[in-house]
Amino acid sequence: MSEQIDQLDSLLDNLSQEDFKQEVLEDFKIANISRQCSLIGRKEVLTGKAKFGIFGDGKEVAQIALSKFFNDGDWRSGYYRDQTWMFALDLCTPQQWFAQLYAHANLELEPHSAGRQMGGHFATRSIDQEGQWKDLTKMKNTSADISPTAGQMSRALGLGLASKHYRNNEGLKDFKQFSDNGNEVVFASIGDASTSEGPFWETMNAATVLQVPMVLSCWDDGYGISVPKKYQTTKASISEALAGFEYEEGKGGMYIYKTKGWDYPHLIETYAKAVNQTRKTHIPCLVHVEEVTQPQGHSTSGSHERYKDEARLQFEKDFDGLVKMKEWIISCGLATQEELEVIEKEGKEIATQAKRDAWKSFSGEIKNEISEVVNYFDQISTSSTNIDVINEIKTDLLTTLDPVRKDVMKATRAVLRITRFEKSAARENLVAWKKNQDLINQDRYTSHLYSQSIHAVKHVDEVPAKFDGELQSIPGYQILNKLFDYHLEHMPELCAFGEDVGQIGDVNQAFAGLQEKYGEYRVFDTGIRENTIIGQGIGMALRGLRPIAEIQYLDYLLYGLQPLSDDLACLQYRTKGGQKAPLIVRTRGHRLEGIWHTGSPMSLMLSSLRGMHICVPRNMVQAAGMYNTLLQSDEPAIVVECLNGYRIRENMPSNLTEFTLPLGQVETVRYGSDITVVSYGSTLRVVQEAAEKLAELDIDVEIIDVQTLLPFDTEQNIVESLKQTGKILFVDEDVPGGATAYMYQEVMEKQNGYYYQDMPAQTLAASQNRGAYGSDGDYFTKPSADDIIEKIYEMMSDDDPASYPDLY
Numbered sequence: 001m002s003e004q005i006d007q008l009d010s011l012l013d014n015l016s017q018e019d020f021k022q023e024v025l026e027d028f029k030i031a032n033i034s035r036q037c038s039l040i041g042r043k044e045v046l047t048g049k050a051k052f053g054i055f056g057d058g059k060e061v062a063q064i065a066l067s068k069f070f071n072d073g074d075w076r077s078g079y080y081r082d083q084t085w086m087f088a089l090d091l092c093t094p095q096q097w098f099a100q101l102y103a104h105a106n107l108e109l110e111p112h113s114a115g116r117q118m119g120g121h122f123a124t125r126s127i128d129q130e131g132q133w134k135d136l137t138k139m140k141n142t143s144a145d146i147s148p149t150a151g152q153m154s155r156a157l158g159l160g161l162a163s164k165h166y167r168n169n170e171g172l173k174d175f176k177q178f179s180d181n182g183n184e185v186v187f188a189s190i191g192d193a194s195t196s197e198g199p200f201w202e203t204m205n206a207a208t209v210l211q212v213p214m215v216l217s218c219w220d221d222g223y224g225i226s227v228p229k230k231y232q233t234t235k236a237s238i239s240e241a242l243a244g245f246e247y248e249e250g251k252g253g254m255y256i257y258k259t260k261g262w263d264y265p266h267l268i269e270t271y272a273k274a275v276n277q278t279r280k281t282h283i284p285c286l287v288h289v290e291e292v293t294q295p296q297g298h299s300t301s302g303s304h305e306r307y308k309d310e311a312r313l314q315f316e317k318d319f320d321g322l323v324k325m326k327e328w329i330i331s332c333g334l335a336t337q338e339e340l341e342v343i344e345k346e347g348k349e350i351a352t353q354a355k356r357d358a359w360k361s362f363s364g365e366i367k368n369e370i371s372e373v374v375n376y377f378d379q380i381s382t383s384s385t386n387i388d389v390i391n392e393i394k395t396d397l398l399t400t401l402d403p404v405r406k407d408v409m410k411a412t413r414a415v416l417r418i419t420r421f422e423k424s425a426a427r428e429n430l431v432a433w434k435k436n437q438d439l440i441n442q443d444r445y446t447s448h449l450y451s452q453s454i455h456a457v458k459h460v461d462e463v464p465a466k467f468d469g470e471l472q473s474i475p476g477y478q479i480l481n482k483l484f485d486y487h488l489e490h491m492p493e494l495c496a497f498g499e500d501v502g503q504i505g506d507v508n509q510a511f512a513g514l515q516e517k518y519g520e521y522r523v524f525d526t527g528i529r530e531n532t533i534i535g536q537g538i539g540m541a542l543r544g545l546r547p548i549a550e551i552q553y554l555d556y557l558l559y560g561l562q563p564l565s566d567d568l569a570c571l572q573y574r575t576k577g578g579q580k581a582p583l584i585v586r587t588r589g590h591r592l593e594g595i596w597h598t599g600s601p602m603s604l605m606l607s608s609l610r611g612m613h614i615c616v617p618r619n620m621v622q623a624a625g626m627y628n629t630l631l632q633s634d635e636p637a638i639v640v641e642c643l644n645g646y647r648i649r650e651n652m653p654s655n656l657t658e659f660t661l662p663l664g665q666v667e668t669v670r671y672g673s674d675i676t677v678v679s680y681g682s683t684l685r686v687v688q689e690a691a692e693k694l695a696e697l698d699i700d701v702e703i704i705d706v707q708t709l710l711p712f713d714t715e716q717n718i719v720e721s722l723k724q725t726g727k728i729l730f731v732d733e734d735v736p737g738g739a740t741a742y743m744y745q746e747v748m749e750k751q752n753g754y755y756y757q758d759m760p761a762q763t764l765a766a767s768q769n770r771g772a773y774g775s776d777g778d779y780f781t782k783p784s785a786d787d788i789i790e791k792i793y794e795m796m797s798d799d800d801p802a803s804y805p806d807l808y
């Protein structure tokens with residue numbers, strides 16, 4: 001036994017005997033605090049003080065072992081079971097943990113998400129209040145958790161890849177606040193059942209292909225909610241299923257370790273070996289932690305007695321990590337049963353006190369609000385004819401068990417409704433109070449969808465494009481090529497990757513020759529794996545790099561949409577401005593050929609990517625202006641280039657690399673007096689063609705290119721055009737009711753366009769099926785110039801049939 005202790009001690013910096021003992025006892029204490037948090041947390045949910053609980057009981061010992069090897073600068077990309085890990089690293093206190101359980105919308109007391117995320121969703125704060133990066137090498141980092149199972153995996157790939165870049169890319173040597181020569185490891189964690197998800201396999205493959213420093217822990221408790229692993233995993237074992245990935249000299253792969261969730265010494269030995277190896281070599285590894293328990297079952301939504309048999313339930317008791325750790329400590333003579341019982345008691349007291357403190361702060365805020373409104377209610381009722389109803393509302397509020405902010409607001413709004421015909425200073429005061437609270441609540445619950453930092457897109461200065469001197473007219477792809485060449489030269493943190501982006505410089509040549517010029521750490525190929533291309537970009541951007549991740553065709557964005565929507569788009573929001581990942585997704589879309597190279601699913605993005613900017617340039621010069629803006633800002637965006645536009649010649653601005661296109665600014669590309677047509681992207685050229693033909697029919701069209709769908713016409717210029725023409729048509733090649741409906745709503749509702757129409761606004765989109773192949777397919781499924789001409793003519797004819805007789 002003493003040999004085992006000596007060996008363990010040698011892994012823990014050869015501590016003195018006393019220090020070693022203290023460390024073990026401290027570990028036991030943290031494990032107990034964490035367990036007690038889980039036990040108390042469940043009660044808090046079942047008694048109604050918190051809404052939902054999902055806890056880390058059963059995973060304590062493994063996470064304590066892991067955290068011993070987690071250094072400053074390292075990153076975690078984990079999931080909701082990792083509370084003990086967070087406690088052990090001091091990245092979350094038990095009180096903060098309870099604050100999150102109660103959804104305390106207070107950043108100081110709940111710094112992980114300001115109450116926006118359900119319990120167990122952790123995030124450290126990488127940026128300060130102004131949005132500036134902190135020194136990430138001096139802190140232990142955790143990327144912001146998300147709930148979709150395996151959603152943490154693709155991001156982990158990028159976090160790990162960043163280390164590889166910082167180690168191998170000479171140009172990054174000065175980026176000292178992000179890396180110490182690439183020595184940082186990304187620690188990912190996942191439950192056994194979640195390894196069934198596609199992103200898990202995609203990540204494992206990419207991580208081993210790329211050889212990134214990832215230590216992946218699989219907490220294997222045998223179930224995904226109620227479904228046992230025999231229905232989840234080949235051979236019911238993730239390490240066996242991954243055997244073909246195992247490292248072989250000269251061939252690559254990953255190291256695979258197996259250990260048990262209750263075996264404290266073996267866990268330490270395993271993590272010591274795994275992490276040191278991975279840190280040094282950047283070879284990824286899996287630590288398959290088996291025989292993990294889940295003493296309280298999956299979550300507060302149900303009990304595990306429903307699906308675990310007697311034998312399993314007994315196993316959960318016998319192999320509880322805390323029980324086993326206690327046995328081990330006693331058997332080594334490091335402490336007695338009595339001494340450990342004292343620690344257990346202390347753990348319970350600490351967790352109980354943390355719960356009390358967190359609840360006191362949370363409920364204290366609400367109590368204050370209640371006493372404020374009740375005071376107003378009393379004042380109002382002195383002169384109100386509705387005194388009985390107000391008193392009833394007040395009593396209801398005062399007798400609500402564990403009231404929350406919603407109860408305060410509901411009561412306030414009810415009183416204001418019932419007293420709507422009354423006038424009193426007291427009522428005015430309550431109105432003022434409510435308005436003020438509305439602002440505060442906006443900040444509490446809906447702020448930070450977009451960056452609020454000084455680097456936000458809206459703060460980038462506008463620099464208009466100049467067309468001085470002799471105009472150079474070159475194909476669009478060459479314009480982008482010159483642009484990316486310049487930025488790669490001037491921004492060492494910039495890199496671009498995707499399918500066929502490296503060697504051939506993307507399928508449309510915008511990066512042609514740039515890998516040769518800047519090397520394989522700047523412009524590089526990836527496998528065909530859209531989900532992890534996005535995750536790769538997110539992880540790299542979280543660590544100070546500026547990735548441009550390419551999705552080869554917009555139609556294939558669906559594979560990458562999950563991390564964009566679940567992870568990137570809501571990153572600032574779910575951390576309330578604590579993390580940023582200014583990833584630029586570059587893709588190409590709209591009409592070209594066939595069902596999967598002609599899509600324009602803008603409404604898909606509009607509904608799933610709030611939090612990102614959606615840029616839809618009509619040509620490559622406009623795209624260049626957008627890239628220039630984005631590269632100066634700290635916000636994520638997707639740029640949809642026109643798939644059919646790369647060979648079209650465009651006049652190149654003389655300040656190509658400096659001009660910026662403010663996002664949210666529309667451009668009127670043709671002035672006219674009869675009708676306003678609003679469009680973007682590839683359709684815009686078709687609208688322009690139609691407008692020239694319509695001029696021959698005596699119809700003068702004004703064309704507005706919206707340029708970006710998010711943000712949308714921030715200066716509200718479209719309605720100004722409508723005021724002049726009285727007629728408006730929204731045209732694109734999304735499905736009917738897609739982005740045209742979105743633009744319609746923006747102009748009619750937000751810009752009050754409704755009041756300036758001579759006739760109802762109209763939309764013209766593609767047909768609702770996907771675009772058919774060939775020129776005929778395009779003609780009959782996408783809006784053609786003929787369709788646009790006839791639509792506009794019809795509108796003119798409805799208004800003035802004498803001047804515009806029916807065409808057919």
Ligand SMILES: Cc1ncc(C[n+]2csc(CCOP(=O)(O)OP(=O)(O)O)c2C)c(N)n1
Binds near residue numbers: 147191194221224
């Ligand atoms: C994409 C997705 N599908 C379903 C769920 C619902 N869900 C939450 S946890 C869970 C089981 C996960 O089991 P496992 O990976 O073994 O982790 P454990 O909770 O057991 O630690 C499921 C199905 C989810 N969160 N995300």
